[in-house]
Amino acid sequence: MAEAAVTASEAKLAAAAPATSSLAGMSSAQRAAAVVIALGSDKASQIYKFMEPEEVEQLTLEVARMGFLNSDQTEEVLTEYHKMCMTNKAVTEGGLEYARVVLEKAYGSEAADEMLSKLTKSLKNREFSFMNKADDKSLFSALQRERAQTIALVLSYVDADKAAGVIAQLDEKKQIQVVEGMAMIESVSPATVKIVEAEMSKKFSNIVTNSNVKVGGIDYVASVMNNLDRTSEKNIFDGLSNYNQDLADEIRKRMFVFEDIVTMDDRSVQRFVRDCDTRDLVLALKTANEEVANKLFSNMSSRTAETIKDDLEITTNVRIKDVEEAQQRIVDVIRSLEERNEIIIMKAGKDDIIA
Numbered sequence: 191m192a193e194a195a196v197t198a199s200e201a202k203l204a205a206a207a208p209a210t211s212s213l214a215g216m217s218s219a220q221r222a223a224a225v226v227i228a229l230g231s232d233k234a235s236q237i238y239k240f241m242e243p244e245e246v247e248q249l250t251l252e253v254a255r256m257g258f259l260n261s262d263q264t265e266e267v268l269t270e271y272h273k274m275c276m277t278n279k280a281v282t283e284g285g286l287e288y289a290r291v292v293l294e295k296a297y298g299s300e301a302a303d304e305m306l307s308k309l310t311k312s313l314k315n316r317e318f319s320f321m322n323k324a325d326d327k328s329l330f331s332a333l334q335r336e337r338a339q340t341i342a343l344v345l346s347y348v349d350a351d352k353a354a355g356v357i358a359q360l361d362e363k364k365q366i367q368v369v370e371g372m373a374m375i376e377s378v379s380p381a382t383v384k385i386v387e388a389e390m391s392k393k394f395s396n397i398v399t400n401s402n403v404k405v406g407g408i409d410y411v412a413s414v415m416n417n418l419d420r421t422s423e424k425n426i427f428d429g430l431s432n433y434n435q436d437l438a439d440e441i442r443k444r445m446f447v448f449e450d451i452v453t454m455d456d457r458s459v460q461r462f463v464r465d466c467d468t469r470d471l472v473l474a475l476k477t478a479n480e481e482v483a484n485k486l487f488s489n490m491s492s493r494t495a496e497t498i499k500d501d502l503e504i505t506t507n508v509r510i511k512d513v514e515e516a517q518q519r520i521v522d523v524i525r526s527l528e529e530r531n532e533i534i535i536m537k538a539g540k541d542d543i544i545a
Contacts, residue, residue: 216263223252224267273301326355332390338364342371343386346410354417357426365422366429373411373437408437412444442525446535448474448517451524452485458533459489462524468494472501473516476508 226234238246294302333341345353357365415423430438475483487495527533
């Protein structure tokens with residue numbers, strides 16, 4: 191029975207894994223169905239015993255829909271599944287570091303990193319998973335009287351837009367404390383997560399690893415801030431800047447990246463381009479994808495566009511560091527203009543624009 195429980199757990203991990211090679215055309219649910227079919231009805235029925243009803247329903251539907259799988263696809267999906275079983279077993283027996291040693295010996299360091307990355311992401315998704323079924327108002331009701339650090343920990347496990355919804359409902363002081371707490375989180379011990387989750391819900395399920403799982407962090411906070419309304423964003427940055435300017439600046443840098451230029455309206459692009467140094471535009475475009483380049487060139491004068499294209503052809507042996515710094519200077523120009531309300535950066539569906 192314990193073996194079946196591990197099998198069920200790994201079936202869920204298989205469903206969460208990204209598609210590779212000949213499986214690239216299959217969704218995660220289809221790959222999970224392929225595993226179940228390949229294992230046979232007896233083992234499949236054992237797996238079903240350890241799955242939630244909605245998971246059984248989804249998986250059964252995919253099994254029913256499953257068409258022909260060639261031998262290569264079947265072999266590949268089972269190989270992926272077997273590697274995950276080995277990963278989970280190694281982690282359960284000795285923690286992540288022990289698992290890394292075992293997997294590196296079996297598959298090499300690169301494959302070991304990939305398998306452990308999939309597992310830790312899956313583990314993160316398990317903790318507080320019941321909270322992802324609640325809306326932000328329900329989450330706020332459950333969390334509003336908790337300490338800022340507790341709220342920061344819990345919100346680090348839910349979707350960014352939902353976390354933003356909760357933060358927007360907090361009072362101004364606690365907003366700042368929670369965002370700072372989330373940004374400063376690097377890893378959380380399983381014992382701490384277990385205690386907090388037990389307080390939040392009776393549906394707590396055991397953590398299978400003794401090692402810390404990465405949650406929160408500045409990148410995650412930047413994602414949350416991108417989902418906040420502008421009033422809450424301004425309040426948090428104003429308060430955070432009063433005593434932790436470096437952290438506030440770092441979060442700002444990661445909220446809008448160079449590639450996000452493609453999401454801006456043409457008028458805003460035309461405006462910031464006028465304030466950018468031509469040399470920065472040339473350097474920034476050295477590694478830019480076609481979509482970003484087209485967005486910029488289509489919003490310049492034909493003379494400026496031709497000049498930059500000519501400079502791009504003769505600019506060689508450029509350091510990646512110089513390109514990244516040029517892109518960041520352009521982003522700084524964009525953020526500065528936005529703060530002065532001269533351009534608009536779209537906020538993940540939070541802004542209504544009147545033409």
